[in-house]
Amino acid sequence: MCAVNIKNSFSDFDFLRVMLAASPDMVIITSVDTGMIVEANDLFLETFGYQRNEFIGKTSLEIGLWADPPRRAELVSKLLKKGVARNSELTLKTRDGVSKTMLVSAIVVEINDIKHFFIMARDISERIETETAIQTILKNTSAVFGTDFFSVLVVELSKILQMRYVFAGRVSPDCCDLIHSIAFCDRENILENFQYSIFGTPCEKIKTHSICVYPSEVQKLFPNSKILIKFNASSFAAVPLISSTGDFLGVIAAFDEKPHPETHLLKTLMTVFSARATAELERLKYENAIHASEEKFRMLIEQAVDGIFLGDPAGNFIGVNTKSCEITGYSKEELLKMNMRDLFSPEELERIPLRYDLLKEGRVVFSERALARKDGTAIPVEMNTKMMPDKTYQAFMRDVSTRKKAEKDLREANLFNSEIISGANEGIIVYDANLRYIVWNPYMEKLSGLSAGDVIGKTDEDLFFPHMKTYGIDMMLEKALAGETSSTEDIPYEIPVTGKNGWYCGTYAPHRNSS
Structure with missing residues (x-):
């Protein structure tokens, strides 16, 4: 075992006391042989609630400093063997019996040729408490999602923070200054959801701040806040839920009728779980959008004609x-x-x-x-x-039953019309909208000496010009296209191509489709 040697002089020992007073850590010096406490800095005494005269000159076991005395024996053994021990987590008790988790480092030193333990301690109780709280909430919320997640979260925060009321809320889609609660609890009891305007409330300020904490008398600062008045709040803490794009999505808030200190635990838990709540709120928003889209798609499918x-x-x-x-x-x-x-x-x-x-x-x-x-x-x-x-x-x-029936009916109608036209003892001609022949029945073949194949696609001008203008046939065809029916008196005709001639009377009428 090696030891640091401090010279036997008043000035050196006095300098040591100055160092102890300036140290940001708690320091205690004990005798290796007797275990007697020979020095402690004010920070140690204040933290553990002792007066100097009731602490110096006694052993740590006498005053009950160790919550677990066997751990002291382990530390002493390590120091005697190696001369140094670093970053051991140990539990010490205050004068009032409150346990504190300390991060302890120690070294063996010689003061006036007497070996001592030079012990430095840092209070990590709050850190351990915070880590334990985070792990507890993570464990209890890991398997729940959506509104169930928020219900579990507010109850867990209420229990750990020891604040009576906790709620999680989101901004109304209709008004950015209106908050709808998603989950609201009174200790372990889930209450009915509510909505409120953030005007005149602490939540109005957190839109641009990371967190706000009012340990007491919050109603004096926000006298017009209906939610604070309704629940007779004295202390209030809230954190905003900010999206990945910087939008204000909602809030987590905790309040109580009694004052509540602004602790590290409070600020850490509210901040840590605001991020988790924001992610869940965004997921819930996207999930609702997907459900709405799916429902719309489902409605379209249900209304489809196919x-x-x-x-x-x-x-x-x-x-x-x-x-x-x-x-x-x-x-x-x-x-x-x-x-x-x-x-x-x-x-x-x-x-x-x-x-x-x-x-x-x-x-x-x-x-x-x-x-x-x-x-x-x-x-x-x-x-x-x-x-x-x-x-x-x-x-x-x-x-396609209706369409198939219509097609069949059309075929039968066309066949019926075709048989009438083919069997008629009169010449029948059907023109298209451009006055080209599309039907030239057998009797017309007999009258003209021309087969249907010779004339389909041609016009009157190709066969009867110029006599069609002489007798106004072209005008009657134009009237038929306009929807009028007209007839001719007996007029002579001649077909130059075949030399056929004779007399005929004719009727020109429109042939309409379904429209």
Whole structure:
């Protein structure tokens, strides 16, 4: 063991006392042989509540300084062996019996040729208390999110800070000076949420400050604050919740009817958990936005005119909309137990297979096929399918029964009209909007000596010019285009190409489409 040697002179020892008085740490000097305390600085005496005359000249065991005496024996053993011990966490007791956690370093010195322990101590009780509190809150809030997180947080802060009321609030989306509480507690009891204007309250100032603490008489400073009056607050502390972009999102506040000191624990916990609360508030905001977007998307899907089917890679349905049920006749519960193949007969699947191979290549597959409804009927559908990045697929299906019927009716109507035109014992010509021939029936072929193939796409000027102007036929065609019907008297005609001639009377009328 080595020891620092201090010379036996009054001036050197006096200088040592000056050093002890100036030290930012607590210092105590004890005899190695007797354990007697020979010196202590004022900071040590004040911290532990002793007068110099009741402390100097006694041993640390006599006055009950050690909360755990065996730890003293360990420290002494280490000092006797190595001559020095650094940064040991030890618990010492004040004169009133209050335990304090100290960070202790010591060295063996010789004063007047007598070995002493030169012990320096720093109070880390507040740091340990703060670290323990942070770990406790982190543990109790680690598995909860959203409003549940805030409910747990305010209760934990109330217990650890020993302040009766704690709340977390966010800025109203409608007014930046209105706070809506998310969670509010009276000790361990969660209370009903409330809202308040920050005007005239301590929270008005924290929009531009990191934290505010009013240990007592806060109502005198903010006499018009309704929230302080309602809960008869004497002490108040609050910290703002500031987003990553610098926006004021909300507040965490604690208050009590009794005064509360501005402790390191209070300021640290409020500051540390304001960051955690801000992150949770932003996450909650984004989550709500996502939910709103999803709900909007869900509404759009539900209102879609097409049946929408979402399926897994095997074709099993994992989501359907209301229109899907209308098209198939099955309920949502029934469809979610089915596969896409269940909606088509074996014959239909053989005729038009479900092309999963093309979907896997990233292609969009379009098809028209007959869907087998729950009631046994078959309806024509258009089906548009695409594989998604997560290997699921989405299919849009539209009932085209009405369109197919309209197409059939149109074909039948056209066939009916065609048969009438073909069988008529009169010449019938149909012009397009540019007055070109698009129909030239068999009787016209007989009258003119020209086949339909010879004239389709041509005009009257190509066949009858110039006599059509002479008899005003061109004017009657213009009237027909304008929606009027007109007729001619018997007039002669001649077709120069074939030499056919004769007399005819005609009616010119508009041919309208659906609009």
